[in-house]
Amino acid sequence: xxxxxxxxxxxxxxxxxxxxxxxxxxxxxxxxxxxxxxxxxxxxxxxxxxxxxxxxxxxxxxxxxxxxxxxxxxxxxxxx
Amino acid sequence: xxxxxxxxxxxxxxxxxxxxxxxxxxxxxxxxxxxxxxxxxxxxxxxxxxxxxxxxxxxxxxxxxxxxxxxxxxxxxxxxxxxxxxxxxxxxxxxxxxxxxxxxxxxxxxxxxxxxxxxxxxxxxxxxxxxxxxxxxxxxxxxxxxxxxxxxxxxxxxxxxxxxxxxxxxxxxxxxxxxxxxxx
Numbered sequence: 598x599x600x601x602x603x604x605x606x607x608x609x610x611x612x613x614x615x616x617x618x619x620x621x622x623x624x625x626x627x628x629x630x631x632x633x634x635x636x637x638x639x640x641x642x643x644x645x646x647x648x649x650x651x652x653x654x655x656x657x658x659x660x661x662x663x664x665x666x667x668x669x670x671x672x673x674x675x676x677x
Numbered sequence: 678x679x680x681x682x683x684x685x686x687x688x689x690x691x692x693x694x695x696x697x698x699x700x701x702x703x704x705x706x707x708x709x710x711x712x713x714x715x716x717x718x719x720x721x722x723x724x725x726x727x728x729x730x731x732x733x734x735x736x737x738x739x740x741x742x743x744x745x746x747x748x749x750x751x752x753x754x755x756x757x758x759x760x761x762x763x764x765x766x767x768x769x770x771x772x773x774x775x776x777x778x779x780x781x782x783x784x785x786x787x788x789x790x791x792x793x794x795x796x797x798x799x800x801x802x803x804x805x806x807x808x809x810x811x812x813x814x815x816x817x818x819x820x821x822x823x824x825x826x827x828x829x830x831x832x833x834x835x836x837x838x839x840x841x842x843x844x845x846x847x848x849x850x851x852x853x854x855x856x857x858x859x860x861x
Contacts, residue, residue, distance in 0.1 A: 670726040
């Protein structure tokens with residue numbers, strides 16, 4: 598019973614890219630991508646961030662491209 | 678013809694004219710192979726996220742252009758032979774080309790735009806993380822048309838919203854449901 602209540606209370610997450618109608622995620626804009634990466638520099642899963650599949654895929658590609666160009670870090674040193 | 682976007686990092690320890698020359702070399706190569714530059718979007722000197730060849734800064738140059746399908750291979754070979762380019766990336770451009778064509782930054786103004794970039798970009802001021810608004814300010818640079826600026830401002834607003842939204846929810850998320858991947 599309690600468990601079901603918990604599930605109902607859970608807020609539905611909305612993809613923030615869909616919400617703002619962004620179709621192209623630029624790999625040179627680290628301001629946007631930084632928000633979807635944890636302190637260590639790992640990409641946050643969409644189960645946590647709430648992105649839709651399409652945008653998560655685009656975001657992942659963009660982050661990986663920016664890592665090649667040293668715009669974003671593969672691994673952050675500030676960790677620890 | 679296919680639309681490509683090439684971004685590359687030039688060693689910033691060269692003097693300005695040498696960097697200019699390296700950037701122009703890329704645009705010349707594009708033109709000599711029958712390509713057409715649609716947009717230049719140089720980000721200027723900025724900090725690298727990680728050290729490359731002992732350097733912590735790099736000059737970022739970027740071109741969006743139409744070219745034959747064989748061209749990226751040629752360009753890559755060029756980058757490999759030249760040691761002053763620290764990194765390069767060529768991708769098929771997926772963004773909205775119409776928005777770019779409205780702004781039409783031809784490379785006749787590329788050099789002045791680039792220099793303006795360079796003054797403003799080195800990340801000293803946190804208020805202007807993107808070079809574009811700063812580039813529009815100097816009177817010498819006339820090639821940033823109002824249409825494009827508008828769209829960019831729109832995007833900026835949107836991204837700001839995203840950032841705000843995310844900050845709110847990130848805290849919740851951490852509290853509720855990512856115990857396992859944080860500690861990896």
